[in-house]
Amino acid sequence: AQSVAQPEDQVNVAEGNPLTVKCTYSVSGNPYLFWYVQYPNRGLQFLLKYITGDNLVKGSYGFEAEFNKSQTSFHLKKPSALVSDSALYFCAVRDASTTDSWGKLQFGAGTQVVVTP
């Protein structure tokens, strides 16, 4: 079984300050981890993914995430938040050891990010 936890329903940050959105996961095997962003009444936009290799993954719009196997975490970070970063962020995981399991991509509940001017 696999699961994703995003412990914060909402994160508030002032523009220019660092932004962190937390995500922890649980899978039987090795994880494939993803971050997506959703703006109101829009689909999901891919930000970044961890498959293998460097634990620090850089993605779109200045976002990055660090894979921490011992803490089973994949927190999303941005050094300096913008008002335009205000959106709903989803962490997702799938078990790399399961063949063709894209349909079982498990999404977290989402974290609303609010960046104030």
Next chain:
Amino acid sequence: GAVVSQHPSWVICKSGTSVKIECRSLDFQATTMFWYRQFPKQSLMLMATSNEGSKATYEQGVEKDKFLINHASLTLSTLTVTSAHPEDSSFYICSARDRGAGELFFGEGSRLTVL
């Protein structure tokens, strides 16, 4: 990245009618597409997996006779909400798997409102 187009973006219909939502992969072939339902301020709920040329696989609790899925080609999957009722009002999102990229690409979503 690859583009997945969903149409219509918004649809309002009367109770008892059927509504069809299209999901197209514009620049890649997708042997597998997925349909999700999303309630306000909640995560995505997988409804079904759509496989080209075969029957869709529905998740537990999803009525296959109510949510008809057809995947007639490698670039098109359709979701038909039959005999729609107000409780079917929701945001429906599709995604398609690009084998080359090894990831999912999502459509923009379709907002269904049943009066």
